[in-house]
Amino acid sequence: MKFGYFNDENKEYVITRPDTPYPWINYLGSQAYFSLLSNTAGGYSFYKDASKLRITRYRYNNIPHDVGGKYYYLFEDGEYWSPTWAPVKRELDKYECRHGLGYSKITGEYNDINTEILYFVPENANCEIHRLKIKNNSNRKRSLKLFSFIEFCLWNAFDDMTNFQRNFSTGEVEVEGATIYHKTEYRERRNHYAFFTVNSEIDGFDTDRESFMGLYNGFHEPAVVKNGQSSNSLANGWSPIASHSINMDLEAGEEKSFIFQLGFIENKKAEKWSAPGIINKTKAYQLMRDFDNDKKVDKAFRELKDSWESLLDNYQLKSGDEKLDRMVSIWNQYQCMVTYNLSRSASYFESGISRGMGFRDSNQDLIGIVHMIPERARQRILDLAATQFEDGSAYHQFEPLNKKGNDAIGSGFNDDPLWLILGTASYLKETGDFDFLNQKVPFNNGKEAVLFDHLKASFMYIVNNRGPHDLPLIGHADWNDCLNLSCFSDKPGESFQVLSNKEDSQAESVMIAGMFITFAPDYIEICRQRGEEELAREAQNYVEEMKEAIKKHGVDENWFLRAYDYYGKKVGSVENEEGQLYIEPQGFCIMGGIGLEDGLARTVLDSVKDRLDTDYGLVLVDPTYKSYHIELGEISSYPPGYKENGGIFCHNNPWIMIAETMIGRGDQAFEYYKKIAPAYLEEISEVHKTEPYVYAQMIAGRDAATHGEAKNSWLTGTAAWNFAAITQWILGIRADFNGLKIDPCIPKNWDGFEVKRVFRGDIFKIKVNNPEHVSKGVREIKVDGTRINGNLLPVYQDGGEHDIEVIMG
Ligand code: BGC
Ligand code: IFM
Secondary structure, eight states, X not given: OXXXXXXXXXXXXXEOOSOOSSOOEEEEOSSSEEEEEETTSBOOEEESOTTTOEEEOOOTTOSSSSOOBSEEEEEETTEEEOTTSTTTOOOOSEEEEEEETTEXXXXXXXXXXXXXXXXXXXXXXXXXXXXXXXXXXXXXXXXXXXXXXXXEXXXXXXXXXXXXXXXXXXXXXXXXXXXXXXXXXXXXTOSEEEEEEESSOXXXXXXXXXXXXXXXXXXXXXXXXXXXXXXXXXXBSSOEEEEEEEEEEEOTTOEEEEEEEEEEEEOSSOOTTSOTTOOOOHHHHHHHHHTSSHHHHHHHHHHHHHHHHHHHTTEEEEOSOHHHHHIIIIIHHHHHHHHHHHTTSXXXXXXXXXXXXXXXXXXXXXXXXXXXXXHHHHHHHHHHHXXXXXXXXXXXXXXXXXXXXXXXXXXXXXXXXXXXXXXXXXXXXXXXXXXXXXXXXXXXXXXXXXXXXXXXXXXXXXHHSBOTTSSBBOBTOSSSTTOXXXXXXXXXXXXXXXXXXXXXXXXXXXXXXXXXXXXXXHHHHHHHHTTOHHHHHHHHHHHHHHHHHHHHHSBOSSSBOOEEOTXXXXXXSTTSSSOOEESHHHHHHHXXXXXXXXXXXXXHHHHHHHHHEETTEEOSEESOOOSOOGGGTTGGGSOTTBTTBTOEETTTHHHHHHHHHHTTOHHHHHHHHHHHOGGGGGGGHHHHOSOTTSOEEEEOOTTSTTTTOEEEESSSTHHHHHHIIIIIIISOEEEETTEEEEOOBOOTTOOEEEEEEEETTEEEEEEEEOTTOOSBOEEEEEETTEEESSSEEOOOOSSOEEEEEEEEO
8 A cells, every 4th residue: 555656757755645654754954954854744853963962852652653843833713733734633635745855845735725834954054944835725815823833952862851850940042033042051051052933024932832832732732823822932941942923814826935944053162252141143143044035945945956966866777667766766875875974873763862873884874875975985984994993893883973982882893893894995996096095094092093004903803803613703793783692691591691791702703704705805905906915915815714714614504604602502503493594694605705606605595585585575584583592692582573583684685685696696686676675665555664765674574473564764774785786786887996897687587777877077878788688797898889898897087978888698
């Protein structure tokens, strides 16, 4: 069942009824000011860090689920409604929500009054615009009252939810004309405040929540709206809000437009000069002037749209399959950008409080955006490297505001260092900017280093931390956060002991071994490009050692073993009763090249198909854990079929897709792709539940009662890895150190496809023909009519357009 449709022309998903199976959200803003907005105007805003600088309040896990947001109420003759359906939920005659790239437009019509609200964050501005157009579609004059509403958060989101003995006494506001300023904390810090304004005269306002709502009322029945009269309240402590009221007459057919603006002002330094509680409004006035009429707003909106057009233009696909085209050309890239911006911090599943920017996560996110914003990728790599320890290990997370590692979580995820090689190599391949490796970036202890030293430290961390089988030590966990093999019970076999984290654990990970051999060739090539032949040779020897160790100790009967636990017992083996086959090492060991020659890769992938495949994607492990295994850590704390315990982790399905392309099985790779790609799941939205335009981290697995139901949409490495799998490995257009590689592996029945790829300033218009209906193999490539040798498009860097004709066969 569908709840809307894709409009590819406008790059929008159009939701046609408000009661979607879960709030379907969008993100506004992509630099510093961000907003989450649901299809019924729920959500909140923050500046840079959802935890420390939250501008408006949101209550997670609420009843109903999604209340609190950027609300407008209309009042006429004692009746009132919300043009966004929520929170009043009066049934509308027409409803539509268009989620576009960086904006949402929600339209609601009631009793011939049509209201359209365009929500967006202009480029390079610390504010959001809500432009409300209201039109009288009836043939008589109407008298209406409009009420706006937002609720301020007292900046620190966790404190805001917990510290009421203080917070109920700190709130401060100021009203000046149509502008309501929120200045809590200014007394003490004097460096930031917010405001909510409208470009019109107002007839009243409220800033005190209880005066607006009434102590015993909900969002759906504010006292002020019910009475049709603002109370002009001033918040003193308690809960500051901002609401305007505007009375208007609309002639038959008449339309009026109002521009509401929620702005954030930051002064770099605390303003010592100002008297307590008196804010300097210079920047606020300027920000208001920037968007105070329709012409300026139209221009800002056009700029936002143009900016997305030009970002997406770097990779555009025409395949003849509209679902695939909209995933690749629009939505997957969009999700990659949002995920890159916010890491795993703020979504409708991540509360914006507990998770900063992940080291592993952020490096992976780079592979989804480096073709759009290489300069920002560059900066992110430096920020990440600066949190690395001298021995190569890394803080698992860092704080976006001060860019410092998070001590509460610390390090010890032994896969982390390797992702820096992936992130940096992706940047180098995209840009050819090898000078970057000489960029000075100290280690966490302040010791001077250049970026290349960090890659070396990453690589050597794995080499220097191997266990009894010469496989990498897993530490607290590898990619699978919940497989915590260094946890142990004092009484083995007995469950529910207190978990301890044993520092000297010898538990090993075959997955990290697979990652090591997958990313090592890039590291070695980087060494060579720098003329470090000796290092390159040495590194190659380590790779051979690791491959040997995998072959000797990392292969089970028909697949790769997952790990060795604290007691040296196998994990992910036929010898285990539960958890025999894990997905992660299967993808990585094959990507690293093991089993390609001797048929092992094929056997392994057949086992994966046989044991892990379901109608909704590949589950993470089979059989799932029905009993609790303390020696495996968090994984079996989940019921079977959920999360790491046999859920369909959409993040690692692409590793199998890529492995399939490495053995040439394009049909299988694409079948796996389609199973989890959201656009293909639109028709089963009532099962899938989360947005049909973005990936979710997890879909409930075979053993779950709710098999097929997705959770954790938006912020997940799934976005970047699926983008890599489809664009680089299935369509096979892949940036390499010295050019653009063309190496498709597609379903046999495809006749071909066309891709526009901007690479190092050149525009490649690539037409792939598949006359013999093969999956893999390139017979001939012509660049501007001339045949070239091999399948690597050279770097022209002439800014020109090049026609590429590829014949498979
Ligand atoms: C949570 C897992 C989660 C992981 C990554 C862990 O701390 O317990 O449920 O999958 O973090 O999000
Ligand atoms: O690898 C992790 C990721 O860092 C966060 N989400 C869950 C994944 C698997 O545990």
